[in-house]
Amino acid sequence: MSHTLESTMPEAPVTSEASVTPETGEEDTSWIRRIALLLTGQAFSLLGSNIVQYALWWWIVMQEKSGWSMLLATLFGVVPQGVVSIFGGSMADRYNRKKLIMFPDLIIAGVTVVLSVSFAMGWANLTLLFVVLFIRSAGGGIQVPALQAFIPEVTPSGKLLRVNSIYSIINSANMIAAPALAAVLINIAPLWSILLIDVTTAIIGVGFVALIRVPKNDKAPIATDTDTADVSSVPEASGIDKTTVTQHTGPVSQVMAGVRRTFADLKDGFVYTMKHPYLRGVIFGDALTFIMSVAPMNLTLLLMTREYEGIDLNLGFVNLTTASDKLAANELGWSIGMLVGGAMMSSLGARMLRSTRVQMRVASLSVALVGLTILGLGIAPNLLVYLIIDVASGIATATCVGPMRTIIQTESDEKMVGRVFGLDTTMTTFGLPIGMLVFAPLADIIPISWVFVAGGLLTLPGAWYMFSLTRKYAGTTLQQ
Structure with a gap:
């Protein structure tokens, strides 16, 4: 089995702690500016999106007070x-x-501007909101795999765990700030004006990303003229110019060729992922966690x-009496745990978890801890213990999350990383509604x-599967 893995996996490149400028031999720190621009832009974009997301969901709850409306909102969202x-x-693997x-x-x-205007003019209804x-959800289906594939394109491989952990901290901080800001805004401002916050932060985020100068390297996807038509059947030795074939292909044929190419990419991405034990472990472990725990x-x-x-629960600095108080404490407790866990991964994890095998072990143990904390929430003897377990669940x-993302980014070939992230996003996204059903x-x-x-107990087999892979393939040469 070890021989099979070595023959099917690309040769592992050297993983460096930082990039080096070839001309001078000195450390290249330009990646710091690129990552700072990317993460700052995403921080603004995420904050606006989360505020609006909470505001829209609360509007649905307050207006409809229906379980069916919430189910439809979940499906459309x-x-x-x-x-x-x-x-x-x-x-993400083919285009910029x-x-x-x-x-x-x-x-x-x-589309958010359109919704804002409709609320301001009194035209808004549940159908338009859905x-x-x-559209917002569909946009995320393009943006998320592209973002995850873009990070290793502009980051030295030795810095990926730290960058992913910082991104996790930004997400956690957003989850703390967004509901608090949304709760304040929804009581003092009309919904149409709150929607414009997302528009403003999106423009700021796009502006920051536009300033990033992508280094010329072999990690970037290259879209050629042959990407617009199916010319794979033209023999290389035929002497026919494939670009000319593309130019004379009709629009319908180009669309059909694009569809065929996409499904071929899906097949290639799935086959590639299933052949790689660590990628397979992360994908299945992540999906099972979403179904059973999330x-x-x-x-x-x-x-x-x-x-x-x-x-009631008196914490000294706050007294939790109403249902909304307890729900807010539940949300904040988990988000604070996420913040602490992200900080740990960004500092200690970035220095200690250097090998993929160690990252996989930490990820598997963390998945097991997620399952145990979900179980703990169900058997907590009182509200104080519940909130302590809630913080542990966030950690x-x-x-x-950080090690899993890093494993996908470092173990995937540069030309396949987008497809692997797309597969992971698809399985986890569908995992949530499947689990809810x-x-x-x-x-x-x-x-x-x-x-x-x-749910907590059923998460543990996934953790054991991930951990067992690190023992089964110990010493085997895998893609780094």
Whole structure:
């Protein structure tokens, strides 16, 4: 088996701690400016998107007060990203990733302006809101794989874990700030004006990304004229100019060729991922975690209202009495844990987790901890213990996200990284509604605490599978 892996995997490149300028032999620090621009732009973009996302969901809850409306909002807000990610991963490997990050933001900003105007004029309705949620989600299906594939394009491989961890910290900080800001704004400003915040931050984010000067290297995807038509059947020895063939191909044929090429890319990406044990482990482990653990986490609303109704908790600096107080504490506790875990990975993890095998082990142990903390939420004896476990769950989530992203970025060939991320995004995006379809009905049949216990226990096999791969392939030469 070891021999098979070595023969099917590309030769592992040398992983350096920092890039070096060939002309002078000195360390090239220009990547710091590129990453600073990228992460700053994403921080603005994420903040605006999250504020608007909370505002829209709360508007649906307050206006409709219907479980069906929330289910439809989830489907329109999640499923399109999963579907589009199938194609987004292929696009990230073929086309300019920088543009694929920028264009969805601009399109989303445009439809958000339309929604803002409709609210201001009194035309807004639930159907229009679902359409906007659909477009926003679909844009994420293009943007997320492109962003994840773009990071290793502008970052030295030795710095990837640190950069991914910093990105995780930015996400965590956004999850703390966004609901708080949305709660304040929705009480003092009309919804149409809150929507314009996302438009403003999107433009700022696009501006920062536009300033990035991408280094010329072999990591960047190259789109050629032959990408616009199916010329694979033209023999190399025929003497026929394939570019000429492309120019004389009709628009319908070009579209069909593009569809065939996309599905061929999907097949290649899936086959490539399944042949690589660590990539396969990350993809399956991530998907199982979303189905078994992340889905129950979306039921904390029911858990808090059923298990802790009428139970107050005085933390000294704040007294949790109402349902909204407890839900806010639940959200903040998990986000604070994510912030702490991201900081740990950015500082200690970046120095200690240098090999892919060690990163895989940490990711698998963190997935196990995620499962155990989900189980703990279900059996917590009181609200204080619940919130402590909630913080631990956030830490566990952050300590598996950073290594997982880094493994995909470093173990994937540069020409396949977008497709692997697209596959991961698709499986995790669909994992959430699949888990909800299973656990949400169960919560109305059995005690909701049992749902959390079941979800936590069912996460553990995925963690064991990931860990077992590091033992099975110890000493085997894999793609770095």
